[in-house]
Amino acid sequence: MILLPHGEKVKSRQMKAWVEDRLMEMGCVRDTCLVAVGGGEILDLVGFVAATYCRGVPYVTFPTTLLAMTDAAIGGKTGIDIPGTKNLVGAFYPPRQVTIDTTVLQSLPEEELVSGLAETIKHALIASAPLFVFLEENLDAILGRENGTLLELVKKSVVIKKAIVEGDPYEKDQRRWLNLGHTIGHAIESLTTLRHGEAVALGLYWEGRLAVEMGLCSREVFERIASLLRRVPFALDLEISIDDLLERIQLDKKRMGEVTYFVGLKKIGEVEVIPLPEEVLRRCFAPSSQMIT
């Protein structure tokens, strides 16, 4: 067994090399199967080690956070961060099996549970109005960690992500829908110490407002989303300027070509990938210490 520390530093070149050295010392060769137990960071790292060790060995995963169960463990993306950017180096390398036991969520710190919840809200917004209603009706039981409800939530969320990634394994088309909330969310994440899911929650809110401003989505739909987000205890004590935000979004643009795209919400369960109109964002983005108002 190899024990890894927690925190984003796990997903580093150094840690990948360190794990490879341990595997070599343990005499692991091509018949090895790696078993990754942990949150998304461990899964991303171990999956990437598996992708290149001995030119690829099989691996299985036991995700232990809500985010890892509903998102990181599904879809075969593995990778590490390099200084200044996230997930730049990696591989599409799916595990042979994913085993989920939601009872492990009982020990998860609340902020991590809540962070995972943002991605399940995102799945509902992309593809499932019924999941959104389930979230509205069962949010208290979810936050109270009623295991039956958590299991139901994870199952519904996994079905959505699985269908999307199976239809587009290499992110050419509908897999890009999964970036809902992430164009602004990633920029916020890189400017703050927020967890990924917390930044995505803010991204969902501000991209939703942008969609209303563009006439893509009705104010009523947006209000329904905002009311659900307000009920989740996300850590939102921060202030960000629109100039900083746009600068970070531009950095992403450099990586992705001339036009920055974002996922525009049309209604609950329906989205469309469209260019991000920076001037509209500048007009509607009104930062305050309470970012979800």
Ligand SMILES: NC(=O)c1ccc[n+]([C@@H]2O[C@H](COP(=O)([O-])OP(=O)(O)OC[C@H]3O[C@@H](n4cnc5c(N)ncnc54)[C@H](O)[C@@H]3O)[C@@H](O)[C@H]2O)c1
């Ligand atoms: N590969 C993908 O498709 C994909 C998708 C989404 C996110 N990610 C990546 O996932 C990472 C975030 O993953 P995460 O949110 O699971 O965070 P994480 O892996 O950092 O885990 C969060 C914290 O919870 C602790 N923890 C884990 N399980 C626990 C449990 N059952 N009880 C108590 N504590 C527990 C961990 O030690 C850690 O301190 C990011 O690096 C992100 O880039 C990858």
Ligand SMILES: [Zn+2]
């Ligand atoms: Zn995400």
